[in-house]
Amino acid sequence: MTDLDREALAAFLDAELGPGDLAVEGWGAGYSNETLFVRWGERELVLRRPPPDETAEGAHEVLREYRVLDALSGTDVPVPRVVAAREDDSVLGAPFYVMDRLHGEVIRTDEPARFATPDRRDALATEFVGTLAAVHGVDYRAVGLCDLGDPDGYLERQVDTFREACEWALETTREERAVPELERVGGWLADHVPDISTPALVHGDYKLDNVMFAPGDVPEIVGVFDWEMGTLGDPLADLAYALHCWPDPDESEDERVVADRFAPRFLAHRDYPTREAFVRRYEGATGIEFRNRRFYLALAAFKMAALGEMFYARFLRGGVDDPMYESMGRGVPDQARRAMAIIEGEWTI
Numbered sequence: 001m002t003d004l005d006r007e008a009l010a011a012f013l014d015a016e017l018g019p020g021d022l023a024v025e026g027w028g029a030g031y032s033n034e035t036l037f038v039r040w041g042e043r044e045l046v047l048r049r050p051p052p053d054e055t056a057e058g059a060h061e062v063l064r065e066y067r068v069l070d071a072l073s074g075t076d077v078p079v080p081r082v083v084a085a086r087e088d089d090s091v092l093g094a095p096f097y098v099m100d101r102l103h104g105e106v107i108r109t110d111e112p113a114r115f116a117t118p119d120r121r122d123a124l125a126t127e128f129v130g131t132l133a134a135v136h137g138v139d140y141r142a143v144g145l146c147d148l149g150d151p152d153g154y155l156e157r158q159v160d161t162f163r164e165a166c167e168w169a170l171e172t173t174r175e176e177r178a179v180p181e182l183e184r185v186g187g188w189l190a191d192h193v194p195d196i197s198t199p200a201l202v203h204g205d206y207k208l209d210n211v212m213f214a215p216g217d218v219p220e221i222v223g224v225f226d227w228e229m230g231t232l233g234d235p236l237a238d239l240a241y242a243l244h245c246w247p248d249p250d251e252s253e254d255e256r257v258v259a260d261r262f263a264p265r266f267l268a269h270r271d272y273p274t275r276e277a278f279v280r281r282y283e284g285a286t287g288i289e290f291r292n293r294r295f296y297l298a299l300a301a302f303k304m305a306a307l308g309e310m311f312y313a314r315f316l317r318g319g320v321d322d323p324m325y326e327s328m329g330r331g332v333p334d335q336a337r338r339a340m341a342i343i344e345g346e347w348t349i
Contacts, residue, residue, distance in 0.1 A: 005092055005093070008092060009022060010089065016098075020043070021043075021118045022038060022039070025039055025176055031229060033049060033065070046098070046099050046100070047095035048062055048096060050094050058305035063087060063097070064148075064228060064232070065227040066082055066229040069081075069099065069146075071144050075138055075143060077138060077140075078131065078221050079223060080100050083098045085094060085097035085098070091324065103213070104212040104215055104222050111266035117271075121272050123218065123302070124275070125273050127219045127276060128208065128211065128303065129282050131211065131221045131224060132203075133223070134237065136198075136286055136288070137200075138201045144284065145201060149232040149233060151196055151199035151200075151233055155194070155235050156190075156193050158237060159190050159299065160320045161268050163188070165306040166305075168313070171313075172277075172317055172327075175220075179333050182305060184340065185298060185301075185339040185340060188343050189302060197288055197292075199233070200235040201232060202232070202234065204228075204229025204240060206238050206242045207241070207242060207245040208263070219314050236296050237280070237296060240296035241281070241298070243300070244300040249269065249273040249274065250274065274349075275349050295347070297347075297348065301335050301336075304335050308328040308335060309328065310333050311324070312325060312328035336349065
């Protein structure tokens with residue numbers, strides 16, 4: 001976390017919210033934009049800004065996230081209420097926005113004891129799938145997001161983006177170990193792009209640790225976070241990515257190695273729906289059929305591998321000292337092999 005100009009932030013909040021006293025309460029975990037918890041008088045707030053080494057692209061992502069959250073206020077998608085944004089770097093050295101703080105639990109690795117019953121496990125899954133369906137059901141024109149992205153060519157751009165990410169990372173990582181599957185998977189995806197299913201608002205990173213559950217015994221999502229990859233595109237890409245992060249009780253040991261790195265292991269309990277049951281719930285909620293599964297599932301694995309390879313490259317270049325980044329040296333080959341297995345018809349949900 002970089003230094004914070006508290007005097008400048010206090011002046012900004014005073015102008016936007018009126019007089020108050022600033023208290024900095026801590027920083028959030030994660031690997032995307034910086035998250036800062038502050039209090040302004042009696043009001044609890046969250047500030048989001050780009051990490052210092054990615055200011056140009058991060059600024060774009062922060063402002064995109066702010067715009068999406070602002071537009072989704074009042075829809076069926078639960079999001080925190082945004083308060084204010086600054087689009088230049090005159091206050092904190094980078095664009096940022098401020099939103100109201102929500103209270104609840106973000107589930108990262110361990111199952112909350114309050115949800116550890118058959119009924120509540122099923123209810124958690126229903127809430128998670130239903131919220132994804134709500135995202136894809138947003139009338140993006142009505143909420144002012146019709147220019148957030150171009151659904152035409154979305155899948156081609158996704159493939160190109162993550163192929164380019166792999167190429168950038170491999171300039172560094174191939175000196176440590178080779179992952180030949182990445183190039184083969186990227187080429188196959190480029191040759192097999194299907195027509196888009198149904199244009200929709202897509203989250204881009206929908207998985208369990210990007211939502212917050214309310215306090216209490218009944219699983220209820222009160223917030224969907226990390227919208228920096230939100231755009232208009234193909235909802236089936238979102239679905240496949242969520243499935244990729246949802247372990248199945250019948251998966252093999254090799255698959256469990258992959259899932260352990262990117263999804264909470266407790267989701268493989270038999271009280272939770274299988275991936276196939278997840279799909280049936282989604283199809284029932286949206287009316288969108290999960291067709292062309294091999295492409296979408298391979299794209300999800302390739303995306304995860306590309307992001308992981310970027311993490312690993314940053315670790316090798318000395319920009320970060322984080323065990324998760326280092327672990328991608330082993331994790332990315334697992335992801336790439338899963339993608340190859342999907343393409344070759346040896347793995348599916």
